[in-house]
Amino acid sequence: MSIDLRNRLFEQLDQLVLIDPHTHINALDPSSHTLADILGYHYYTELAHSAGMPKGQIEEEGISPKEKVGRLIENLGPISNTIQYSWFIEMAQKLLDFEGDTIDASNWEAFYDSAAEKMSADSWTDTVFNKSRLESVFLTNDFDDPLEGFDSTKYIPCLRTDDLVFHLTNARTKMRLYEATNVEISNVASAREAIGKLFDHFVSRNAKACAISLPPTFAPTKVSDARAETALSHVFSHGPSADEDDQRAVSNFIFWTLAENCQQHKLPFDLMIGVNRKVFPEGVYQGQDLYDSRVSLIQYKDLLNAFPDVTFPISVLASVTNQELVSYSWIFPNVVANGHWWYSNTPTFIQHDCAARLEAIPRTKQIGYYSDMYKMEFALPKFAMYKRILAKVLAENFVIDRSWTEESAVELGTQLLRGNVESIFNVGS
């Protein structure tokens, strides 16, 4: 009974045309050219590496895309249980007409060729958008991205700010900032000017969010202009060897300035909380980051109180932080629970976290899902995974446990998948 019910709910949710509110798509090259773009995704390379494939085999310079795919395929057996592998198969079936359940040494080559042919069509990106029922996607743009050459209502810019907050000691960052704004930052006033110019530029190009990922130790606090002045001066003169206190003060000053600009420009500020970078420095590209799950949203107390007019869609890396996210979204008007991020983007955690959110956060304050994808082909299987789980939670926890009608359950799911993306980010409606 419950399975038929789930399927009925899924079918309805699966009809929706969606906006993906967080991706790493390159608007100038959004979809894949060969399966190497697919299997080169860190989810596959890091899992293959974890299961024993040497990094040198994966990342060898100069091998052709086909050679790379061949090597990876040989090493996917040990990850055939993972949900990530299932994304690959579902994508192959639904987008690339693959028949069967397994892609291995016996059949990959023909599939590689047929996929490459399909992907070479001029209309491939459109095909993917259509089959995935996607209307538009949010980007993740470096602060010095010119944002040119694409339709910014389909590829919606988002100002990513990690470099500004955490790498301003890096001379290259300062130079890029100068090149982007024509402002040489040296003190509080020029930093404010430069950041203001970035926001003006992004907003003029239809940016709909500012975003940042944050380590578990970060606890934003307002620093005085005087303190910021000293700290900036020390950091610019000593670079990465500057005193940690000064570096922290600069991070806090820049972060606070970003929030001020979000307020002024009415941009939501996506906080992605909890990642430690380069925990496994010998890992493959993008497969080096992990986390310390001992983080609390109470670290963001000052920020949330200081900016009541800024909406903060918050993603947490670990499921153990999800209850705090539920509670903070339930109490703070400016906190929104946002998607299921990275290491929490697997079915068991999604189900538990999604169910807890649905029953205690106002329905207007939850963004169901984003794909976080680098290539367009991943939206379909990732959203399909989420929609199946959402249908399961709606079926079991609402229709069965709480006697909701199926119609009401689908309405709630629709709001999470589409309505709230529109209202929270002011897009697509």
Next chain:
Amino acid sequence: MSIDLRNRLFEQLDQLVLIDPHTHINALDPSSHTLADILGYHYYTELAHSAGMPKGQIEEEGISPKEKVGRLIENLGPISNTIQYSWFIEMAQKLLDFEGDTIDASNWEAFYDSAAEKMSADSWTDTVFNKSRLESVFLTNDFDDPLEGFDSTKYIPCLRTDDLVFHLTNARTKMRLYEATNVEISNVASAREAIGKLFDHFVSRNAKACAISLPPTFAPTKVSDARAETALSHVFSHGPSADEDDQRAVSNFIFWTLAENCQQHKLPFDLMIGVNRKVFPEGVYQGQDLYDSRVSLIQYKDLLNAFPDVTFPISVLASVTNQELVSYSWIFPNVVANGHWWYSNTPTFIQHDCAARLEAIPRTKQIGYYSDMYKMEFALPKFAMYKRILAKVLAENFVIDRSWTEESAVELGTQLLRGNVESIFNVGS
């Protein structure tokens, strides 16, 4: 199959007459007069505020109860998914004869009037007790509550001690203590005398528990009389600006003294662990507290070892602490797992936490549920929610997974709901 089974178990559990072992009921005014007493509950005001309703609209001075309800009803749409909203509807249906599933602008006013009429009956409180199948409720009494004017076997006093432990720096607290005991506390001896008098008074009025809520940073430890003497002297001379170390020593001294009195008077000491007060100071009344889930019961190691004869019914605020609660209850004879508190009082967390407790803590050492309510009308829907989840866990994890008979499962549920409240608090048997 499982759903029929759940329903059968629920029906049996739902017949039980219960004692609610933790509420905030005012014994002199236990039930509601209008829907404003219902919707004024912080669960509704804070969720409405979180969903965008300005605090000023909710808490405007001088508006009538009806005006307040009208305003809130207009703002409940965004919280129609929450379990808290479902409590409201179930209460309306079961206690106030509301027909339908939604109360909104179209129908609230007639319902407001009919509810007010029902609530104005002299017998209303009795009606609520009867329909809710409640025999008695525990109160939460300020230490200076005279405890007069009510039947203390129906409204069972409980000495709440937050003010004594955490606000003795406040001159008002000291004054209230003087007024309640005729003891002017100035040193260790007088503090002991005053607290002893409070316990004598409460016990003479049938108090069956002492209780306190504790911030996640608290880690009780015994301080010497000499240290306590110095700390009290500093705290009384400097008030809230006293040194933090001294304030902490005073908190520890008072807390330890409370435990000593619990031992002497054979009172269980309810510990409600984990709340940070006023995290969102601009929130609505009682909607300002949150938490840092990084707390451990190991902070209570010294206490639990020092008072083997005191029973500590422990509530934890976050589900991530539940496993520690299970393990500490499994090992320490004096630890009892107590209910599902506040931010963990939603179905997903209750189910997970309840299941983990049922399979690893002795069945005699678990208190299933308390309502934490401020008005009597909330017992029915809150206990109903819990009983449904308990029936689900008993059905799936015991009858199906472990081949228990339905009769045994109902016995276990009965013990959690009623038997253990009697034996642990020495009431009602």
Next chain:
Amino acid sequence: MSIDLRNRLFEQLDQLVLIDPHTHINALDPSSHTLADILGYHYYTELAHSAGMPKGQIEEEGISPKEKVGRLIENLGPISNTIQYSWFIEMAQKLLDFEGDTIDASNWEAFYDSAAEKMSADSWTDTVFNKSRLESVFLTNDFDDPLEGFDSTKYIPCLRTDDLVFHLTNARTKMRLYEATNVEISNVASAREAIGKLFDHFVSRNAKACAISLPPTFAPTKVSDARAETALSHVFSHGPSADEDDQRAVSNFIFWTLAENCQQHKLPFDLMIGVNRKVFPEGVYQGQDLYDSRVSLIQYKDLLNAFPDVTFPISVLASVTNQELVSYSWIFPNVVANGHWWYSNTPTFIQHDCAARLEAIPRTKQIGYYSDMYKMEFALPKFAMYKRILAKVLAENFVIDRSWTEESAVELGTQLLRGNVESIFNVGS
């Protein structure tokens, strides 16, 4: 449907002949002689004590095994809900031909006698191995165990190293080390020599793992030889009163030396992370340890990076650390998720933790279960519990949710239960 499916999967998994990769079996006396060996297991004594049975009654010197069992049986009523009690009943039924569901004052004595008779057979241990479908078990050997008098392919040695890392300040430990190796350790060189000799001895006797349990505060780091030299000297001259920094440096030096030896001898290093010893010092034997769940695998970052060639099967004590274990196993090639340990070895936590692992860790890097038993009779009910949960997860999360065939699901389960034990520990294939 799902229940039949679960049962079919369980039946197949239950046919497998297994190797138990972590136990505390005494190879010279592996199985029980009376029910006192069964009910003397800390899971029963600590739960009976927790439920109110005085320690003095449980551990009274000089009482007969039968008297002890009689006393405990009288006190098992309050723990009849626990999964631990169900192990006892299932074992009684499957190994000792007990008929019925309850063992209590009315029937225990006859059962005690019939059990003692069965256990007195010379073939009893073989009977238990056969009925439990076990081929061999890993031991937990003190570093000075002579490892003589048993078949080390059936009872596979494992070098347990807690004493070396944490109790080298204890003169007795140093003496035992001398007796085991003929090396008097006084400095870095002699410590390395002694430890090398232990590994040589263990490996020569077919040891297949090194193991240690670790407190939540431990964060291994490499110390220089010079620092280790000073620290060893201080620790040996001051004993347990040596400076904490020196004690920590010694622990780190020894721990690192163990890892170096694991690398050299190609032994996996089992890390069992998170236990605080003697939290309840008045508890019964082995019923005194608990934990602080605020621990992170990031504490092991340096170690995991420094020893890429050492496999670290990691067990975590609390389910809240399981997601980190999933993520670290997903990223680090040398991390393996290992079983469900102690306070997480109950159905609710196993199900949640197992499901999260199955969908995100390569299938080659998960060891499904170990019994941790002290007497052979516990393998059957503990593994049966695990296999039922594994069958449930495979049925619901793979066959139903992800459309896997039953055959594929059983293959995955088989790999977790048997194949990975062989490949990771290099045994039994």
